Amino acid sequence: MSVFMDLNLIYTGDRTGLRTLLETAAHLGFSTVAINYVFEPTSKKKQEIPTPTPINELIDHLPVVQGRSRPIRVLNRLTVVMSDSSHFRPNATEYRSFDLLAVQPTTEKLFHAACMLYDVDIICISVSEKLPFFFKRAPVNGAADRGVVFEVSYSAAIRDSTLRRYTIANAINLMESCKGRNVILSSAAEKALELRGPYDVTNLGLLFGLSDGDAKEAVCSTCRSVLLHAETRKTASGIIYTMRSCSDSAGQEGAPGDPEHGDPPAAKRHKLVLTQ
Amino acid sequence: MRPRLVSDVSSVGRYLLCEVIVSDRSRLLLLDDRAIAIAVKATVARIHGDYGAALCSVGFSVKYLNAHTGIVFLRMPKRCYKLLWSALPFITSIETRGEKIQCFLNCLHVGGTIRTCQKFLIRYNTQQLHRMLPKCKNEEEKQQVSQALLNCTLVGGTDEAFEDELRSEEDEEECLPNMP
Numbered sequence: 001m002s003v004f005m006d007l008n009l010i011y012t013g014d015r016t017g018l019r020t021l022l023e024t025a026a027h028l029g030f031s032t033v034a035i036n037y038v039f040e041p042t043s044k045k046k047q048e049i050p051t052p053t054p055i056n057e058l059i060d061h062l063p064v065v066q067g068r069s070r071p072i073r074v075l076n077r078l079t080v081v082m083s084d085s086s087h088f089r090p091n092a093t094e095y096r097s098f099d100l101l102a103v104q105p106t107t108e109k110l111f112h113a114a115c116m117l118y119d120v121d122i123i124c125i126s127v128s129e130k131l132p133f134f135f136k137r138a139p140v141n142g143a144a145d146r147g148v149v150f151e152v153s154y155s156a157a158i159r160d161s162t163l164r165r166y167t168i169a170n171a172i173n174l175m176e177s178c179k180g181r182n183v184i185l186s187s188a189a190e191k192a193l194e195l196r197g198p199y200d201v202t203n204l205g206l207l208f209g210l211s212d213g214d215a216k217e218a219v220c221s222t223c224r225s226v227l228l229h230a231e232t233r234k235t236a237s238g239i240i241y242t243m244r245s246c247s248d249s250a251g252q253e254g255a256p257g258d259p260e261h262g263d264p265p266a267a268k269r270h271k272l273v274l275t276q
Numbered sequence: 277m278r279p280r281l282v283s284d285v286s287s288v289g290r291y292l293l294c295e296v297i298v299s300d301r302s303r304l305l306l307l308d309d310r311a312i313a314i315a316v317k318a319t320v321a322r323i324h325g326d327y328g329a330a331l332c333s334v335g336f337s338v339k340y341l342n343a344h345t346g347i348v349f350l351r352m353p354k355r356c357y358k359l360l361w362s363a364l365p366f367i368t369s370i371e372t373r374g375e376k377i378q379c380f381l382n383c384l385h386v387g388g389t390i391r392t393c394q395k396f397l398i399r400y401n402t403q404q405l406h407r408m409l410p411k412c413k414n415e416e417e418k419q420q421v422s423q424a425l426l427n428c429t430l431v432g433g434t435d436e437a438f439e440d441e442l443r444s445e446e447d448e449e450e451c452l453p454n455m456p
Contacts, residue, residue, distance in 0.1 A: 020299070024297070027297075028297075028382055064407065066403075066407075067403065154365070157366075158365065158366055158368060161322075164366075192299065193297075193299060193368070193378055193379070193380055195380075196365045196380065196382070197382035197383055197384070199383045199384075199386075200361075200364060200365045200381070200382065200383050201365070203358060203361050203362050203365075203383075204362060204365050206358060206359075206362050207362050
């Protein structure tokens with residue numbers, strides 16, 4: 001049972017472009033995608049954190065996933081590119097409106113902090129430069145214990161030969177310390193033609209130093225655990241979750257736990273149903 | 277089962293069933309086997325260098341292309357198909373008849389024989405039909421499509437003739453109808 005996910009589609013203002021992107025992703029067989037809003041603070045002036053556009057405003061009719069009868073699930077994700085520790089503000093209310101939260105540290109110190117301290121779901125590995133530091137075992141293992149995963153995106157590698165070298169070098173560098181676990185592969189695609197099918201991505205994992213099994217996990221089960229981790233961020237240890245009952249947010253904004261049903265995992269809520 | 281002769285072993289391959297995805301479907305008709313083979317070989321050489329190019333020159337071929345649906349069968353030697361496959365995602369365009377078609381290959385299935393790929397393809401195409409049918413604009417169009425489907429018959433006739441044809445692995449295009 002494999003459900004493929006691509007947790008990084010770059011948000012562009014272009015509605016039709018985004019629609020074709022979602023349609024292509026559904027055609028390729030991705031059942032869950034996340035629209036990524038990149039936020040890059042500069043030290044000069046304070047910038048606004050982007051607010052996610054609701055999915056039903058972006059696209060009125062969600063395409064049906066290849067091989068399934070459900071429409072594709074679309075989540076929102078924020079990526080904060082950090083070059084200074086003040087850029088990530090824990091407890092910022094703006095972060096709450098996103099389903100997934102990611103950081104992209106640029107220095108070793110920030111990488112260490114992101115692995116051990118920050119309450120995030122994903123740590124992005126830069127693809128536009130050769131990272132100036134090695135991944136040490138301690139922070140990488142710490143991240144694995146906390147359920148934070150590392151993300152390698154491949155569309156830059158498709159675009160350009162130099163970026164391909166950086167991507168592969170950084171990815172292999174990472175795989176040496178994390179031994180292939182807690183890694184997800186995602187596209188970071190802006191255009192529909194930069195996406196790749198799930199089997200191709202799995203095989204591409206071989207170039208990034210992943211074994212067959214790990215590469216498969218990097219597009220299915222690790223992504224699922226990211227979604228579950230994102231849910232625990234919103235809730236009290238993943239047990240109690242409060243929401244306003246008047247809102248009609250059943251489909252998209254519901255807990256991003258189960259990739260297939262759109263509603264929370266059966267095991268967690270089952271008892272509640274019985275007692276009602 | 278018939279034991280394999282030694283000479284068979286050298287020809288063991290893997291068949292990759294790929295779909296060419298383009299933004300404008302009408303441009304698919306420009307494609308031909310040679311253009312795809314050239315694009316794949318060039319990309320493998322770009323990604324894996326001389327070693328890849330050498331592997332690609334033995335036992336790699338484009339077995340089948342359906343320009344209407346954009347389906348391609350690629351044959352690769354079994355011992356290095358993963359290496360060759362890992363170069364396929366880096367294809368961004370195929371040059372044919374002086375034009376560059378922006379596209380990418382999406383692998384749908386990997387099979388040990390053409391036959392398993394063909395079975396998969398038939399199932400896949402049926403599935404595509406079910407995906408497309410709700411897009412019909414009105415009831416009349418739907419009727420027309422289903423009528424056209426019912427009128428389809430296999431050229432090969434009975435199932436047995438069909439299998440014989442496959443064993444010889446000669447005339448693959450005959451045995452690849454769009455619908456079951």
